[in-house]
Each structure stands twice: as C-alpha cells, then as structure tokens.
Amino acid sequence: MAKDKKHNTEIVTKPKWFDKDSVTIPMLQILKEDGSFHKDADMPAYDKELIVKIHDTMQFIRILDERMIAAQRQGRISFYLASRGEEAASVASAAALDFGDMIMGQYREQGALAYRGFTVEQFMNQLFSNEKDLGKGRQMPVHYGCADLNFMTISSPLGTQIPQATGYAFGQKMDKTENCTICYFGEGAASEGDFHAALNMASVYKVPVIFFCRNNGYAISTPAQGEQYGGDGIAPRGIGYGMKTIRIDGNDAFAVLKATQEARRLAVEENEPVLIEAMSYRMSGHSTSDDPTGYRTREEEAEWQAKDPLDRLQKWMMNEGWLDKDHVEEHHAEVKAKVLAALKESEKVPVPHIDELINDVYDEPTDMLKEQLDELKDHMRKYPDTYSKTSGRLD
Amino acid sequence: MAKMNLLQAINSALDLAMAKHDNVYSFGEDTGGFGGVFRATSGLTEKYGKHRNFNTPLVEQGIIGFANGLASQGSYAVAEIQFGDYIFPAFDQIVNETAKFRYRSGNEFNVGGLTIRTPYGGGIAGGHYHSQSPEAYFAHTPGIKIVTPRNPYEAKGLLLSAIFEKNPVLFMEPKRLYRASTGEVPEEEYTIPLGKADVVKEGNDITVLGWGAQMEVTEKAVEKAEEDGVSCEVIDLRTISPWDVETVTQSVLKTGRLVISQEAPITGGFASEIAATVQDKCFLYLESPIARVSGIDVPYPLCHEKEYMADHLKIYEAIKRSMNY
Numbered sequence: 001m002a003k004d005k006k007h008n009t010e011i012v013t014k015p016k017w018f019d020k021d022s023v024t025i026p027m028l029q030i031l032k033e034d035g036s037f038h039k040d041a042d043m044p045a046y047d048k049e050l051i052v053k054i055h056d057t058m059q060f061i062r063i064l065d066e067r068m069i070a071a072q073r074q075g076r077i078s079f080y081l082a083s084r085g086e087e088a089a090s091v092a093s094a095a096a097l098d099f100g101d102m103i104m105g106q107y108r109e110q111g112a113l114a115y116r117g118f119t120v121e122q123f124m125n126q127l128f129s130n131e132k133d134l135g136k137g138r139q140m141p142v143h144y145g146c147a148d149l150n151f152m153t154i155s156s157p158l159g160t161q162i163p164q165a166t167g168y169a170f171g172q173k174m175d176k177t178e179n180c181t182i183c184y185f186g187e188g189a190a191s192e193g194d195f196h197a198a199l200n201m202a203s204v205y206k207v208p209v210i211f212f213c214r215n216n217g218y219a220i221s222t223p224a225q226g227e228q229y230g231g232d233g234i235a236p237r238g239i240g241y242g243m244k245t246i247r248i249d250g251n252d253a254f255a256v257l258k259a260t261q262e263a264r265r266l267a268v269e270e271n272e273p274v275l276i277e278a279m280s281y282r283m284s285g286h287s288t289s290d291d292p293t294g295y296r297t298r299e300e301e302a303e304w305q306a307k308d309p310l311d312r313l314q315k316w317m318m319n320e321g322w323l324d325k326d327h328v329e330e331h332h333a334e335v336k337a338k339v340l341a342a343l344k345e346s347e348k349v350p351v352p353h354i355d356e357l358i359n360d361v362y363d364e365p366t367d368m369l370k371e372q373l374d375e376l377k378d379h380m381r382k383y384p385d386t387y388s389k390t391s392g393r394l395d
Numbered sequence: 396m397a398k399m400n401l402l403q404a405i406n407s408a409l410d411l412a413m414a415k416h417d418n419v420y421s422f423g424e425d426t427g428g429f430g431g432v433f434r435a436t437s438g439l440t441e442k443y444g445k446h447r448n449f450n451t452p453l454v455e456q457g458i459i460g461f462a463n464g465l466a467s468q469g470s471y472a473v474a475e476i477q478f479g480d481y482i483f484p485a486f487d488q489i490v491n492e493t494a495k496f497r498y499r500s501g502n503e504f505n506v507g508g509l510t511i512r513t514p515y516g517g518g519i520a521g522g523h524y525h526s527q528s529p530e531a532y533f534a535h536t537p538g539i540k541i542v543t544p545r546n547p548y549e550a551k552g553l554l555l556s557a558i559f560e561k562n563p564v565l566f567m568e569p570k571r572l573y574r575a576s577t578g579e580v581p582e583e584e585y586t587i588p589l590g591k592a593d594v595v596k597e598g599n600d601i602t603v604l605g606w607g608a609q610m611e612v613t614e615k616a617v618e619k620a621e622e623d624g625v626s627c628e629v630i631d632l633r634t635i636s637p638w639d640v641e642t643v644t645q646s647v648l649k650t651g652r653l654v655i656s657q658e659a660p661i662t663g664g665f666a667s668e669i670a671a672t673v674q675d676k677c678f679l680y681l682e683s684p685i686a687r688v689s690g691i692d693v694p695y696p697l698c699h700e701k702e703y704m705a706d707h708l709k710i711y712e713a714i715k716r717s718m719n720y
Binding site for chain 1: 425454692696
C-alpha cells in the first residue's frame with residue numbers, strides 16, 4: 001500500500017470511513033462484583049496496610065456524606081454534595097499517588113482529600129463556613145482546599161481545573177519535581193471547551209498529568225449516553241488527542257489502584273499525559289438541591305447498588321481475613337461519633353471576623369477596599385442586630 | 396388573571412411563545428424533561444416535544460454558539476445558561492458574535508431571534524458562583540439588549556417581548572425572587588416594551604432607581620423613608636441596555652436627588668454609567684451627589700453575604716444622607 005510520507009498516513013483509493021466502532025475500548029476489572037478476583041488479572045502493588053487505609057477512608061466518607069446530608073435536611077448547613085457510589089474512584093486513585101503529587105478536584109473528591117489526611121474537624125469547619133475554615137468561609141460547602149495536603153481549592157464552574165492541571169504539571173516537569181498532577185472531573189464537565197483545550201495542550205507539551213474522569217452516568221439530570229455525548233464515552237477522546245488512555249471499572253478499588261499506579265509511572269517517568277475513564281454511578285442526587293426520582297428509575301439505582309464499591313471491597317477483605325464484621329461495625333460507630341462530635345463543635349465556632357471580607361482579594365487590601373470596609377462597619381454599628389453574626393466584633 | 400410566581404410567569408411566556416411559532420426552541424443544561432434546575436422549562440417537552448425543548452451537553456460556549464447559528468438561520472432560539480455565574484465560557488460567543496452579527500455583516504445576517512435566559516443575583520447562600528450579577532460586563536457591549544424583571548407580571552411581558560424582539564437579548568432572571576415573588580398575571584399573551592423604564596411610584600423629594608431583585612429591596616427602603624416624611628419616586632429600569640435616559644433624567648430634574656442601587660460590586664457597575672449620564676444632563680438641578688448603593692469590590696462572599704449585600708437599610712441610609720446633604 002502506498003504511503004504519504006509527509007503525513008505518515010496510508011493512501012487508499014476508495015472512501016474508508018471510521019466510526020465509533022472503529023476503536024472499542026474495554027474496561028479493566030480486577031475485583032468482580034461478587035468480591036473475588038479475576039484469576040488472570042494483573043494486580044496492583046498493594047499490602048494489607050494500604051487496602052485497610054483505602055477501606056477505612058471509603059467508609060469514613062460514606063458516613064460523613066450520610067451525616068451531612070442529614071444535617072442539610074435539618075437546616076444546619078445550606079448545601080451538601082455526596083460521593084456515594086464513587087468512593088473507590090477517588091480514594092483508590094489518591095492511594096496510588098505520592099503525597100507530593102497535586103490533586104485538582106471537581107467537587108466530588110472528598111475521598112481523595114480524606115485519604116491525604118484532611119481531618120474530620122477540617123471538613124466540618126469548611127462545611128460550616130466558620131473562622132477555622134482554611135477557605136475563610138467564603139465558598140459554599142464542599143469547596144475544600146488545602147495547600148499543606150497538595151489539594152487545590154475547589155471552584156464551582158465546571159472543567160476550569162482541567163487546563164490548569166496541564167499548566168501545573170508543566171511547572172512540575174520544568175522544576176524536575178518527579179511529581180505529577182491528577183485532575184478529576186465528571187463526564188459532563190468533559191463537554192466543556194476547557195477539557196478539550198487541556199488534553200490537547202497536555203499532549204503537545206508532554207506533561208505529567210493524569211486526567212481522571214469519573215463517568216458517573218449523570219450531569220445533574222442529564223444522562224451521559226445520548227444526551228451528554230453521542231460517542232463511546234470519554235476515553236476515545238484521549239486517543240484522539242494522542243495520549244495514553246484506559247477505561248476502568250470505577251467501582252473496583254483494585255482496578256482504580258492498578259490503573260492509577262501505571263498512569264503515575266507513565267506521567268512521572270515518561271512525561272506521558274494519561275486519561276483514565278472510571279465507569280461508576282452517582283448513587284446520590286447531584287447535590288441536596290435535586291431529587292433523582294425526577295429523572296431516573298429505582299430499578300436503575302438498584303442495578304448499581306449491586307455493584308457498590310464499598311460492599312465489594314469489604315466482601316473481598318473479609319474473605320481474605322483482612323476485615324471482620326466487628327471492625328466494620330466498630331469503625332462505623334467510631335467514625336459516626338467523631339463526625340457528630342466535630343459537627344457539634346464546628347457549629348459553635350463563629351464566622352470569620354468582618355475584616356476578612358476584604359482580605360485576599362489582592363495580596364494586600366487596597367486603600368479603596370479599606371475605605372469600603374470602614375463605611376460598612378459604620379453602617380453595621382447603626383444596625384448591630386441586623387448583622388448579628390459579626391457586629392459583636394467590629395473593632 | 397392567575398396567581399403566579401416568577402418561575403410560573405416565565406414558564407407561561409415560554410409556553411405561549413412556543414405555541415405561537417413552531418420555530419421557537421428552548422434549550423440548556425437540564426432544561427429538557429427535567430425542566431431545568433429551577434423548573435422554568437417544566438412541561439415544555441411534554442407539550443412541544445423533545446426537539447423543541449431539550450437538554451444540551453454541558454458546554455456554555457457551545458450552547459450560545461449553537462443558539463447564534465440557530466437564530467442566524469431564522470429561528471427563535473431561547474437558550475438558558477443555568478446560572479449567570481456560568482455564562483463566561485460563552486463570553487466570546489456573546490460579545491464577539493451575538494452582539495456583532497448584524498453590524499459586521501452590514502445587516503446581511505443577524506441573530507435577532509436569540510434570547511439568553513439566565514438566573515442571576517445573590518441572597519440565596521450561593522457563594523462566589525451562584526450569586527453574581529454580571530450585567531455590567533455585557534452592558535459594555537453594543538449590540539445586545541439586557542433586560543431584567545422585578546416581579547411575575549413584568550417577567551412574562553418582558554420575556555415575550557425579548558423572544559420576539561428583532562435584536563438579541565440577555566434576559567436576567569432574579570433567582571432569589573423565583574418563588575418568593577408572586578402576583579396576578581394574565582394567562583394570555585401580552586408584552587411590555589423594552590427600553591422603557593417603569594415609574595413604580597411617583598414622588599417629589601428623591602428618585603430611587605434599581606432593577607431586578609433590587610426593586611424589592613428598594614421598595615422596603617422607600618417605605619421606611621416615607622415614614623420619615625420623604626416623598627420618593629421609585630423607578631425600575633427594566634432594560635439595562637439600552638436604558639431609558641429620558642424617564643430617569645425627567646425624574647431627577649423634578650426631584651434633584653438620585654439614589655441608584657445594584658447588587659453587583661460598585662466599581663465599573665452599571666450604576667456608575669447612570670450616574671455619569673445623569674450628572675451630565677441634570678448637573679444644575681442636583682441638590683446632592685448621586686449615591687450608588689451596591690456590593691463592595693470583593694468576590695461575592697458566602698459567610699458575609701448579609702453584610703455584603705446592598706440591603707434596604709443601606710439604601711435607606713443613602714436616602715437619608717442625600718436628603719440631609
């Protein structure tokens with residue numbers, strides 16, 4: 001067959017069309033739904049300590065989510081966003097990383113943050129927007145961030161973090177840090193222009209970035225297949241942009257661990273950007289602001305309940321003798337007590353001082369901002385009862 | 396007449412517009428069968444089919460680019476951006492395409508059939524990204540009209556005008572009032588002209604001007620000022636661009652005083668534009684400096700939202716300062 005050398009492509013003389021069936025991307029699964037391994041599976045590097053930590057973090061997040069949804073229903077916090085069903089995707093991927101690797105999340109990666117060591121108190125302080133919150137109470141609940149833990153602060157607009165991850169990884173490469181950046185996002189956010197810009201630039205610059213797509217089936221009410229995309233999910237786009245791509249069972253902690261370990265090696269050792277598409281399901285609503293019964297069936301939810309990542313991991317660990325019912329129950333009770341205690345404590349902590357309103361707009365407040373704050377305080381002195389959360393501490 | 400909240404009034408306007416012409420399309424993120432996150436488009440898929448009211452993929456620049464193309468083809472495109480805070484990926488499509496389509500082509504082509512609906516504004520514990528009032532960014536761009544209603548009656552009449560208006564319109568919906576504001580609304584079609592401010596209440600001592608959700612706040616402040624014996628003329632700007640200079644300046648020539656309130660930060664806000672024009676046209680009639688009551692120059696905060704907002708007490712104090720100047 002003739003070859004066009006300049007474009008490195010074969011020449012054909014009859015139209016040859018390609019479609020979404022031209023490339024079929026399989027899904028890596030190591031741990032089956034029944035909690036046993038596929039016999040011939042390539043295993044990730046793991047030991048008991050690692051798997052127990054993954055498990056305990058997943059369980060912690062599930063309990064935190066349950067309690068905070070309840071707290072929102074009681075009117076104690078304004079908003080919450082749970083990750084039920086997707087804990088393996090965020091926790092086991094974070095477990096494959098080095099602590100120095102940067103994590104850029106979308107907003108459903110509390111599992112990765114907990115794995116890094118964010119404490120229950122830190123979670124609560126953010127959720128209650130109190131003066132101990134690292135973000136100074138400025139953002140809605142679940143918009144966590146922590147420089148010490150290499151976890152970039154969450155921003156609500158979708159997909160904005162994806163090209164930022166490419167840029168961050170470029171800096172890591174130039175600084176020879178031997179670290180990478182992992183960037184999480186949903187299949188909905190992958191429709192944003194930012195996603196496409198990010199992958200293309202990462203491929204051009206060959207930077208150590210792992211794009212981790214949590215394909216959880218829904219963008220609020222919009223189903224992925226047919227309404228979010230017409231193709232075969234997100235993975236084929238990675239190939240289109242010329243990068244290493246893999247699709248995995250996102251509810252299988254071992255598949256997530258294996259794929260992310262390999263991705264990290266490719267990223268850090270070979271400067272290969274990688275796309276991972278983790279197939280999962282958002283068991284909760286998008287947030288406490290929507291009711292999934294308005295857009296999907298109970299049958300569909302039940303089907304995915306059977307694939308639950310935490311149940312699946314627990315089954316395997318129990319068979320292996322790495323977990324027993326007592327540990328699960330004790331850990332559950334212990335976490336629940338900790339969460340409730342932290343919740344009660346954080347609720348009592350006051351909101352940040354009103355002076356914080358003008359800090360961090362720039363590195364130093366401008367004269368104009370200081371003047372605006374002074375005017376505001378003068379006004380508050382006239383009506384202290386109206387601004388009771390902060391008016392007691394104006395000086 | 397029927398009692399409706401602001402969402403129902405918007406839904407009714409969309410319903411009537413889609414019934415009137417087969418080439419009116421409504422779309423956006425989650426706006427299909429689910430009816431949008433605020434349910435403004437609920438029932439429209441059932442009534443007009445999934446090709447007339449539908450979900451888009453999650454890409455704002457795509458939504459407005461698609462809408463520009465659809466409108467240029469001659470259809471009526473009513474595109475929803477889920478929150479005003481998320482309109483910025485579409486900024487290029489709006490500023491460089493929507494607003495210049497007619498002018499750059501010498502009127503060979505236009506996107507007059509485009510209406511962009513988007514909820515805006517604070518007061519709902521929405522933090523940085525569910526609270527902003529981005530009207531000034533767009534008001535700086537010639538070629539697109541900007542409209543915001545203050546109540547259900549206004550919402551329906553203004554939206555019907557916007558959809559069938561010969562120019563593209565950014566229709567900003569005060570989301571804090573979606574369910575909180577209710578009133579009597581005709582069930583049939585009616586329109587309220589764009590570019591015309593509404594004198595909500597006549598008065599002699601001071602003009603108090605606002606738009607959208609600020610009108611509710613303004614009216615509370617005015618009530619308090621009137622208890623002090625100050626006669627206030629209250630104006631709802633309704634159309635931010637192009638704005639009704641005539642109605643506003645006529646009022647200020649009469650009262651000699653002007654307080655403008657807006658939710659957005661003060662610097663570069665649309666209140667500043669109004670103040671500049673009014674001082675130019677009414678300079679010798681002014682009894683006191685024109686006051687702007689607005690947010691301060693920080694990103695919209697969550698925990699200090701109450702302190703940040705241009706609330707009725709701040710407007711009331713501004714009225715007092717203006718009267719005592």
